[in-house]
Amino acid sequence: MNIGMVFFCVRPLARVGSIPFAAFFCALSKTAKKLCVLSGAMFQVNSLKARWRHAFALEDPDAGWSEDERALAERLAEFIVRRRMGAAASMVLEACRPLNFLGSQALTFLAPFATLVFSPSEYECFTRMLERRQCVDLLAEAITQRESQKHG
Numbered sequence: 001m002n003i004g005m006v007f008f009c010v011r012p013l014a015r016v017g018s019i020p021f022a023a024f025f026c027a028l029s030k031t032a033k034k035l036c037v038l039s040g041a042m043f044q045v046n047s048l049k050a051r052w053r054h055a056f057a058l059e060d061p062d063a064g065w066s067e068d069e070r071a072l073a074e075r076l077a078e079f080i081v082r083r084r085m086g087a088a089a090s091m092v093l094e095a096c097r098p099l100n101f102l103g104s105q106a107l108t109f110l111a112p113f114a115t116l117v118f119s120p121s122e123y124e125c126f127t128r129m130l131e132r133r134q135c136v137d138l139l140a141e142a143i144t145q146r147e148s149q150k151h152g
Contacts, residue, residue: 065138069129072122077142086147090140097136104130 065073080089096103107114107127115123129135 068125069138072125072129073138073142076139077146080143081146081150086143089143093136093140100130100133100135104128
């Protein structure tokens with residue numbers, strides 16, 4: 001029942017005295033309570049929407065790479081090209097493109113053992129880099145640039 005309906009129901013009884021006005025204000029306060037409850041529910045729905053809005057969002061493709069990540073990709077590309085594994089590495093990168101996030105999680109799991117061989121800061125940077133979808137593009141581009149410089 002909205003406020004207009006309450007007023008319409010109470011108005012014909014207005015000739016009797018002050019009792020209908022009291023009924024009107026009671027009904028109005030009940031409506032206000034309903035509105036308050038509805039606004040509280042809407043607040044909860046909106047806060048839930050705000051929390052879930054970015055749950056499945058993809059990262060911004062224009063987000064830049066840090067200098068450490070670019071330097072790490074260049075060193076990795078240099079390592080691959082020096083051993084003449086550019087074509088194989090490009091093929092593996094393209095084949096495993098959908099699995100790069102799972103690979104980063106596996107590397108995170110193996111971090112206590114891998115940091116015995118690799119430096120912890122570079123290893124962490126590499127696993128963070130693999131979490132992003134554009135990592136494959138960055139590595140493939142670095143490999144092709146190194147190959148073109150070497151054979152160019």
